[in-house]
Amino acid sequence: MLSAAENLPRPTLLLCAGPADAGTPSRDQRVYSTQPAEWIPKDPRLVRLAEQIRALRPRGPAPSSRCPTGLPSLDAALGGGFAGAAVHELVAATEGAAAHTMALRAAARAAGENRWVFFIDAAGDLYPPGVAQLGVPLGRLVIVRPAYPADALWVCEQTLRCRAVAAVILPLRTIDARASRRLQLAAETGGGLGLLIRQDERGGHTFAASRLRLEPLLGDADARRMLVTVLKLRESRPPEPFVMELPDAADSVPAPAEPADRAGTARQCASG
Amino acid sequence: MLTRPVGASLMVEQACPQARARGVRPGVSLGQAQALVPELTALPYEPRYDQAALQRLADWALRFSPLVEPAAPDTLLVDITGCQRLFGNEESIARQALAGLARQGFAAQAAIADTVGAAYAVASAGSQTIVVVPVGQAPAFLAPLPPAALRIDPRTSERLNALGVRSIGDLLVLPRASLPSRFGPQLVRRLQQALGEVFEGVIPYQPEAPPAAALRFETPVANVPVIAATAERLLADVFGQVLRRGAALRRLDCVLYREHAPPQVISLALARACRDLTHVAQLLAQRLEQTDLGGMAASAQPCDQPLSVCGLRLIARETSRWQGSQAELFEPRAPGDEEALASLIDRLAQRLGHAAIVRPRLVDDHQPEMAFRYVSVAEAGCAAEASGAAVANYAAEASYVAEEPDRHSERSEESSGHAPTPGFTAPAQPDSSLAARARNDASVRPPQMGIPQPVRLPPRPVRLLSRPAPIRVIALVPDGPPTWLACRRREYLVAHASGPERLETAWWRGPDVRRDYFRVTVESGEQFWIFRSSTERQWYLHGVFA
Numbered sequence: 001m002l003s004a005a006e007n008l009p010r011p012t013l014l015l016c017a018g019p020a021d022a023g024t025p026s027r028d029q030r031v032y033s034t035q036p037a038e039w040i041p042k043d044p045r046l047v048r049l050a051e052q053i054r055a056l057r058p059r060g061p062a063p064s065s066r067c068p069t070g071l072p073s074l075d076a077a078l079g080g081g082f083a084g085a086a087v088h089e090l091v092a093a094t095e096g097a098a099a100h101t102m103a104l105r106a107a108a109r110a111a112g113e114n115r116w117v118f119f120i121d122a123a124g125d126l127y128p129p130g131v132a133q134l135g136v137p138l139g140r141l142v143i144v145r146p147a148y149p150a151d152a153l154w155v156c157e158q159t160l161r162c163r164a165v166a167a168v169i170l171p172l173r174t175i176d177a178r179a180s181r182r183l184q185l186a187a188e189t190g191g192g193l194g195l196l197i198r199q200d201e202r203g204g205h206t207f208a209a210s211r212l213r214l215e216p217l218l219g220d221a222d223a224r225r226m227l228v229t230v231l232k233l234r235e236s237r238p239p240e241p242f243v244m245e246l247p248d249a250a251d252s253v254p255a256p257a258e259p260a261d262r263a264g265t266a267r268q269c270a271s272g
Numbered sequence: 273m274l275t276r277p278v279g280a281s282l283m284v285e286q287a288c289p290q291a292r293a294r295g296v297r298p299g300v301s302l303g304q305a306q307a308l309v310p311e312l313t314a315l316p317y318e319p320r321y322d323q324a325a326l327q328r329l330a331d332w333a334l335r336f337s338p339l340v341e342p343a344a345p346d347t348l349l350v351d352i353t354g355c356q357r358l359f360g361n362e363e364s365i366a367r368q369a370l371a372g373l374a375r376q377g378f379a380a381q382a383a384i385a386d387t388v389g390a391a392y393a394v395a396s397a398g399s400q401t402i403v404v405v406p407v408g409q410a411p412a413f414l415a416p417l418p419p420a421a422l423r424i425d426p427r428t429s430e431r432l433n434a435l436g437v438r439s440i441g442d443l444l445v446l447p448r449a450s451l452p453s454r455f456g457p458q459l460v461r462r463l464q465q466a467l468g469e470v471f472e473g474v475i476p477y478q479p480e481a482p483p484a485a486a487l488r489f490e491t492p493v494a495n496v497p498v499i500a501a502t503a504e505r506l507l508a509d510v511f512g513q514v515l516r517r518g519a520a521l522r523r524l525d526c527v528l529y530r531e532h533a534p535p536q537v538i539s540l541a542l543a544r545a546c547r548d549l550t551h552v553a554q555l556l557a558q559r560l561e562q563t564d565l566g567g568m569a570a571s572a573q574p575c576d577q578p579l580s581v582c583g584l585r586l587i588a589r590e591t592s593r594w595q596g597s598q599a600e601l602f603e604p605r606a607p608g609d610e611e612a613l614a615s616l617i618d619r620l621a622q623r624l625g626h627a628a629i630v631r632p633r634l635v636d637d638h639q640p641e642m643a644f645r646y647v648s649v650a651e652a653g654c655a656a657e658a659s660g661a662a663v664a665n666y667a668a669e670a671s672y673v674a675e676e677p678d679r680h681s682e683r684s685e686e687s688s689g690h691a692p693t694p695g696f697t698a699p700a701q702p703d704s705s706l707a708a709r710a711r712n713d714a715s716v717r718p719p720q721m722g723i724p725q726p727v728r729l730p731p732r733p734v735r736l737l738s739r740p741a742p743i744r745v746i747a748l749v750p751d752g753p754p755t756w757l758a759c760r761r762r763e764y765l766v767a768h769a770s771g772p773e774r775l776e777t778a779w780w781r782g783p784d785v786r787r788d789y790f791r792v793t794v795e796s797g798e799q800f801w802i803f804r805s806s807t808e809r810q811w812y813l814h815g816v817f818a
Contacts, residue, residue, distance in 0.1 A: 092818070096798025100734040100818040116613060127736035127815060128632035130646040134734070138632050142649060145628050146622060155620060164613040216797030218767050220733075224817070225797065 016205070065167050067110040067167075069102065073244040075184040077230055078210060082106055086209035087160075087183045087194035089175075091201040093215040098224055098246050100171070101134060102214065103195040107167035110193050115166035118159045120144045122152045123171065153179050160186035160194050171197040180206035201231070209234045219245060274317040275302050285317040319345070325610035330477045332372070336365055339476040347395075349388055350476040366402045386410055387464030388474065393421035393440070414466060415441030421461040421528070428455050440466075483513035483588040492531045492580035497582055499528070500560045504553050506586045511549045515587050520545035521552060523590035528563070529583040538563060540622065543649065544614035545592045551615050555622050617649055639738065639777040639785055639816065730773050731791065733801045733815030743802065751804065753790050759813045764794035772804075783807070791817070 065084030068075050075081045082088050092099040097255050107117045117136060119126055132138050144155050149172070156170045160183060175183075175196060184207040187194045201213060211232040219225030224246040230238035275282040282302040291312055296305045302314055302707035322345055330342040336359070339351035352365055359365045366382040373380045383395035385405035390413065394403045397417045414421075417440050420429040432455070437443050443463065445449075451460050464470040473805035484507040493499060505527060514521050522545050526538040538559050546552060620629050637643050639651045702731035771790030787803040794800070802814035 125735045130732035130734040140289045143630050146624050162612050162616040164609040221768055222770055
């Protein structure tokens with residue numbers, strides 16, 4: 001189904017194509033590429049080529065790039081926000097856990113001025129007015145509605161590969177390790193943020209950079225309180241579970257206090 | 273008025289009828305013309321525009337006959353031999369042609385004659401708009417016309433005029449053999465052409481065909497990879513033609529001629545004009561894979577007649593002028609992002625269809641499920657256009673607090689625990705209370721009459737059920753917020769409810785909709801958006817704050 005198997009990095013092949021005139025059998029070279037410590041090239045040309053090949057090899061995602069969510073306690077727990085160019089999993093314990101809200105908030109922050117947010121809506125129940133209230137710029141949101149859920153993973157991989165896309169949100173039931181690996185590689189290629197909203201945390205190991213479990217808690221009045229358990233964090237040890245409160249949807253909208261201010265907003269809208 | 277530079281000054285080339293009525297003639301200088309008509313507008317004369325317009329008219333005239341020749345600067349020659357029966361008679365062809373030209377804004381003279389020369393002469397000099405010269409009558413019709421009507425150069429006609437030869441009839445009287453030495457060979461040739469003594473044909477104009485390439489297999493092929501490889505080769509050919517024209521591909525048709533079946537057309541529409549062969553080749557290969565060819569159908573379910581392809585034809589149906597993208601100087605974004613997005617959308621659309629990739633637009637409507645609509649990306653484009661940005665501002669725009677007091681005497685059952693403010697005289701937190709209620713007069717306003725009305729909406733859920741699910745509730749007060757609800761085979765104790773938010777919709781859309789929405793928080797912490805339909809007296813679950 002996925003059509004990018006040949007795009008996986010294969011440094012071995014690169015090396016085979018390299019020193020054709022060195023007179024070394026290709027099998028030895030392959031051994032070298034997998035176990036660099038055993039074979040020390042003497043020829044300076046070979047050394048230079050090995051250096052070049054090492055430079056070609058895909059490096060891991062830059063650890064510095066972080067996509068903050070704007071929620072202080074969550075950012076602190078994740079070490080500054082979701083790691084960029086990676087896939088993250090939000091496990092929603094129940095239907096009403098605020099995983100969609102959290103993912104959309106993070107995506108809105110990641111999109112910035114001129115990148116795009118993709119929402120893969122296989123269930124077909126996303127409600128754009130609610131999304132707009134979370135601060136997601138609708139002019140930068142593309143919703144993909146695949147007719148078959150099986151297409152959703154393919155769409156997600158293709159979308160993550162695109163460098164114009166800042167974040168991809170995909171609600172799905174569960175994911176296996178293979179699909180997760182593909183998505184992670186795609187995210188490293190495209191540099192975007194992949195946010196998978198899972199209903200089910202079973203399914204074994206995955207390649208996501210982090211996995212959060214969200215459980216709703218009863219808060220005061222309309223407040224949306226939840227218990228966040230960091231199940232996995234690639235770079236560091238997961239912190240203890242913590243309780244956080246999501247700001248109410250309307251709070252993200254700056255409330256104009258003065259009528260004059262309001263007129264200014266209207267002007268802005270008209271001119272924009 | 274159109275001018276043309278002659279030497280150092282500008283010469284009038286063409287003038288409109290109003291200017292000509294006031295004495296501006298082609299050939300006078302611009303200064304003289306301005307002295308005659310001070311308010312005239314002068315534009316440079318561009319012969320190529322005339323040429324292009326004539327080409328378009330030639331395309332149009334192909335409806336009368338397959339043989340059309342655009343004869344610069346202002347003549348269309350149509351060979352209607354044998355075509356008159358399709359239109360009634362010769363005169364009706366001319367009438368239809370003139371009517372068609374008039375619809376396009378052109379005034380024209382039509383003449384039908386045995387020869388091109390005679391028709392031209394009659395049309396250019398004739399006083400009537402339609403002249404039909406009967407067979408063999410050309411000399412009689414030509415005789416009174418001035419020699420200039422014979423398409424001879426102006427110097428010759430001037431000389432003839434000076435010699436007193438005022439008409440073609442005068443010319444015919446002169447000894448034919450003496451003419452070439454006096455006036456050059458052109459005059460006699462034109463005369464002979466007009467009289468039909470020398471044949472002159474119409475050089476048919478070839479309409480520009482779209483770039484295409486075709487291949488016919490020697491034996492029918494049912495193997496998809498073979499077909500895909502052939503299609504790729506043809507695509508390279510078509511692409512070469514497109515690029516040589518300085519264009520970019522927008523739409524491509526791939527026609528599969530099948531054995532025992534009508535031809536199948538695979539149409540590829542691109543989100544953005546494209547000059548990248550590999551991208552289009554990938555899309556085409558993807559589409560061919562999905563196409564139910566003989567081989568795949570046979571493997572899935574054995575059918576007695578496997579369909580096989582006898583030939584392929586690729587046509588570039590739509591091309592557009594290529595506008596090379598240019599990197600912007602003060603743009604922090606990496607160049608090529610738009611291209612990357614366009615190619616992504618192409619890839620997705622080829623597999624899922626254009627309707628599956630959408631962008632949301634908010635609609636000013638109170639019925640929640642009608643408050644937005646999806647626009648296909650193919651329609652909306654993949655650039656963040658101005659309207660998209662305006663929609664994006666909706667969140668900020670919708671942040672007004674409706675100060676207007678409620679006009680309805682709505683129920684004021686506020687749920688327990690949440691600082692009840694009966695009558696909403698001074699809501700401490702206007703957003704969480706009911707300051708923004710759909711006003712009746714606002715709901716009668718037709719949708720999309722302008723920017724969304726500045727009303728601060730209470731929070732909307734992120735997920736909305738495509739159709740509201742009926743639920744069972746227990747409420748302390750009749751029609752009040754529920755304390756217990758059961759939906760989707762689960763039961764919940766309601767911890768908190770805020771509402772109601774009454775939404776009514778337009779009466780002209782059929783059954784009246786009047787709903788009281790509540791946002792309820794259940795004991796487990798989940799939040800739902802439920803409503804009570806006043807007309808049906810039934811509760812529904814409509815959304816989930818997911």
